[in-house]
Amino acid sequence: MGTAEVAAALLRDHGRTYADEAGIRLRDKPSPLYRLLVLAVLCSTRIRADIATAAARELFSAGLRTPRAMADSAWQDRVDALGRAHYVRYDESTATALGEGARLLLDRWRGDLRRLREEAGGDTGALRARLMDVPRIGPVGADIFCREAQAVWPELRPFFDERSRAAAAELGLPRSAEGLAALVAAEDLARFAAALVRASLSKGSARGSG
Template sequence: MTSQRVEELLADNGATYAHEAGIRLEDKPSPLYQLLVLSTLLSTRISAHIAVAAAREVFEAGWRTPRAIADASRDDLVEALGRAHYRRYDESTSTALGEGAHLLIERWHGDLRRLREEADGDPQRIRRLLQEFPRIGPVGADIFCREAQGLWKELRPSFDKRARDGAEKYGLPKDPKKLAALVPSDELPQLAAALVRSTLQESRT
């Protein structure tokens, strides 16, 4: 019965936010940075659908690296966010993206794998370092880790409160380790995304 619930969850809602935003997630500088941009956009009080659409606009404009974001004009970034109706936070978010790009370039040479190395395998330290980026708080760090756990094994399992609430809703264990045992390690991001989406669907009804 449990395995059937998991299969249904993955079939209905198993697309990660990175996949939906058009990110081909790999352990390489550019896709990891794109995930950071997406996590930044998802960190405001705005719908996930709009945040993902805004990420796609940013990437389709060619801003897929920290250098590209750092060199982009704030007005152009604001315009791209506006095309996705990411309006209330467009100016502050464009500023946060620019400042975050500069921080990544200056401190970690544009490569989040260097942040991972600095954390020395400590998932809590990864979360703390991520929160040094503008607009990335605990929620944004959780989003990044949820999606990146398929690449960085020290982040496994990453099931934040919203994912655990989804697990409870579907009668699945709330303990992250027990949840992780339900799927292969490479499917952990999909399971986490499906659980989160199930709570978002409930909040809209």
């Protein structure tokens, strides 16, 4: 199986973004972008991705879909939403981080991550640095956000973090972002990056499926 065929198999079998799994219809609008940031916060602890996405869905179902709603919510309500998704061990500290992060977004970017994007001026490193000012978002969380946000912020493309590039190498695919980007259409880059991560977490792989 050639690299293009492996890429196609990955998209077919694993090509669902984590934003989609969390119920986020990602667009370049304040609420979906904020929900993606919340998902990145939730994925930044040592917890399974399916639990993180379930926790995101619980928070959003509770109406916590904007920085204002999150900032105005009770800390215990955030803890309870995380608990319903079995987001344990990190529920209390994450509830605190979500509240602090929402207030930071309101104070610094008026609740609109597109303002953060404008500040970065098309520079991915500058954008990642600003993201890491948000409580609980470190390099991994910033990578998760950028990996998914490239679907709506073209200046991030192609974005493949260390985890997705390592998974690509294990499958015999190019390790460089440019090499991987050559295998799929630009609009599929976010799905492809997610597929590589999902494949690395699954028992099977595109190579194993033939």
